[in-house]
Amino acid sequence: MENTIYIEYSFTVLPLQPATDILIAELGEVGFESFVENETGVQAYIQKEEFEEGMMGSIDILKNTDFTISFEKKEIEQENWNATWEANFNPILVGEECSVRAPFHEKPQVTYDIVIEPKMSFGTGHHETTHMMLQMIIDHDFEGKSVLDMGSGTGVLAILAAMKGAANVEAIDIDNWCYHNAVENVERNKVQISVFEGDVSLLNSDKMYDVVLANINRNILINDIPAYAKCLKPNGILFVSGFYEDDIFAISEICNSCGLKFEKNISRNNWVAVKYVF
Ligand SMILES: C[S@@+](CC[C@H](N)C(=O)[O-])C[C@H]1O[C@@H](n2cnc3c(N)ncnc32)[C@H](O)[C@@H]1O
Structure with missing residues (x-):
């Protein structure tokens, strides 16, 4: 398999719940395919070829003023994603x-x-x-x-x-x-x-x-x-x-x-x- 390029969004969510669960559900609906939760929020991944900037406009929780959600976006190669996952995966x-x-x-x-x-x-x-x-x-x-x-x-x-x-x-x-x-x-x-x-x-x-x-x-x-x-x-x-x-x-x-x-x-x-x- 060729090395796919992913878009990684690192979200910081305050307070964490239920906003993180809602965010993951909404991102899943628009096509984000994988999520790594952590103490401050969640990293969400989508294949670059599946991603369109307009998708983020339909994530309602980002407009909800009851929560503070900030994010950083970057491109990441699949093999680097695997390394991120291994570092975060506990049994x-x-x-x-x-x-x-x-x-x-x-x-x-x-x-x-x-x-x-x-x-x-x-x-x-x-x-x-x-x-x-x-x-x-x-x-x-x-x-x-x-x-x-x-x-x-x-x-x-x-x-x-x-x-x-x-x-x-x-x-x-x-x-x-x-x-x-x-x-x-x-x-x-x-x-x-x-x-x-x-x-x-x-x-x-x-x-x-x-x-x-x-x-x-x-x-x-x-x-x-x-x-x-x-x-x-x-x-x-x-x-x-x-x-x-x-x-x-x-x-x-x-x-x-x-x-x-x-x-x-x-x-x-x-x-x-x-x-x-x-
Ligand atoms: C929430 S994950 C569950 C994975 C695993 N079964 C588990 O319990 O952890 C949902 C999976 O369903 C797949 N999926 C989404 N839509 C589907 C469909 N219409 N038919 C079959 N699989 C689908 C996704 O690719 C994803 O791997």
Whole structure:
């Protein structure tokens, strides 16, 4: 792969929350693809060829006078981004049993030791939504189950499902870089997962799943949940995240219209992960 040029925005945010979460959500909506949070705010990245100056005009939180948000912008080569990430990436623990770490961290004493080199892909477990999805997966029985991870990023959710005994796991991401990164992480963790580049258009009723995992965002979920529901087996389960507590009603409404019933949710910092059952 050639060395892509990224635009890096380093935001300083006061007070940090909820402004940082809102800022990340809004930047994600316009196409920023990766975020590194720190004690003063967040660094956000977008490929130079995807970036247009006008995008920043639609980030409403920057105009909100309840918060003070300043930023610096610079161009950065992908390999330098990786170095930034390595310096900032600490291993994380999800419950007592699961950790997500980089290859250069010491091996921890846990049942599920997930090793991820995310490069530019979302999914290290540091974000609330990934953390909660991992928690939901830990609490669920995956033995022998067929699983689809939609919007797989690094592949972290699919990898945990496979480690928990899922028999047939597929991962799909729309982003070419995420696709390559998930393939690498699958090999690194020695699990069997078929990874595809694409979106909901890859789904069809010839392939049915016991569980669908989708940590994407509110609008894509509202659009795509009917297609996920069509490829869920009877009694199938849908785990979703990537949206706020305030959005549960809208997501549940679309799920209900597809025959999926709310079972439970967990939340962290206003973000939620929700379990629906057929
Ligand atoms: C919030 S990240 C989640 C990554 C990982 N599953 C996790 O839980 O950390 C969302 C991912 O969905 C992908 N994505 C965005 N829109 C998509 C779509 N319409 N279909 C499939 N993947 C999509 C993005 O490229 C990104 O990797």
